Amino acid sequence: MLASIAYPDIDPVVFAVGPFAVRWYGLAYVAGFILAALIMRALDKRWRVGLSTDDVLDIVLVAVIGLLAGGRLGYVLFYGAGSYWSDPLSIFAFWDGGMSFHGGLVGILLAGAFIARRKGVPALRLFDMGAVGAPIGLFFGRIGNFINGELWGRPTDVPWGMVFPRAPGDLPRHPSQLYEALLEGLVLFVVLWVLSRKKREDGFMLGMMIGLYGVFRIFLEFFREPDMQLGFIAGGLTMGQLLSLPMVVAGAWLVIRAVRRGRASQGTDGPGDDGVGSEADITR
Numbered sequence: 001m002l003a004s005i006a007y008p009d010i011d012p013v014v015f016a017v018g019p020f021a022v023r024w025y026g027l028a029y030v031a032g033f034i035l036a037a038l039i040m041r042a043l044d045k046r047w048r049v050g051l052s053t054d055d056v057l058d059i060v061l062v063a064v065i066g067l068l069a070g071g072r073l074g075y076v077l078f079y080g081a082g083s084y085w086s087d088p089l090s091i092f093a094f095w096d097g098g099m100s101f102h103g104g105l106v107g108i109l110l111a112g113a114f115i116a117r118r119k120g121v122p123a124l125r126l127f128d129m130g131a132v133g134a135p136i137g138l139f140f141g142r143i144g145n146f147i148n149g150e151l152w153g154r155p156t157d158v159p160w161g162m163v164f165p166r167a168p169g170d171l172p173r174h175p176s177q178l179y180e181a182l183l184e185g186l187v188l189f190v191v192l193w194v195l196s197r198k199k200r201e202d203g204f205m206l207g208m209m210i211g212l213y214g215v216f217r218i219f220l221e222f223f224r225e226p227d228m229q230l231g232f233i234a235g236g237l238t239m240g241q242l243l244s245l246p247m248v249v250a251g252a253w254l255v256i257r258a259v260r261r262g263r264a265s266q267g268t269d270g271p272g273d274d275g276v277g278s279e280a281d282i283t284r
Helices: 023-045 052-077 086-090 101-119 124-149 176-195 204-220 239-265
Strands: 013-017 020-023
Touching: 013 023, 020 023, 020 086, 023 052, 023 101, 023 124, 052 101, 052 124, 052 239, 101 124, 101 239, 124 176, 204 239
Parallel strands: none
Antiparallel strands: 013 020
């Protein structure tokens, strides 16, 4: 067998009381949303959006619903390979695993548009706030995948390859979950947090988030084993790569649109038409 480092076989269950079990993966979601709420609160003060603490809590609650519904339905549609149609009730079996980031993104955007209307906040501005905190949730989610021993990488001979107990064959594989936690999580968050120090045109942060995520995901999929039920889809690409391509295009469009709007509004004093002050007024 090729050289590898030991996979840390961590029990996915933190503790259990009778039939009730608390899992690390579930705690990852909780931690992600708590930190995202704190980041959104900080951005509200930095950008002078005018949301109250109750508003932020309402937004996060609606986002949780959107993420869970969209993530699960996205997995069923994109990765289920038709297996759920023979047993439709299994769609609601969240405890069996199966969530799609791309589906969750659509769910959050739809939920965000709804709550933005209720709170009287421009949807793109709210999306920008959520985009900055989203990578924290991605980081914890990928760590949860690693603890679960799922979504492993392709076989490799790199010194840090790991043999995942649930993966087919006794071969060292890329710990691709950790790669994703680093790039899609920590690196993406640092980039967005630095950019958020200056209030930019609505849609800029969302565009940067989905565009960079798409680039990172397409790159990292070359190290990640394709889903067994799907394999490679077209031209050697995986489902994750195909779903990420539109994100790169949409992200680039949002960034270009925001930059052009910013240039068009340069030289104006005081609040613009959207009620947000100039960058010089807001930068701290």
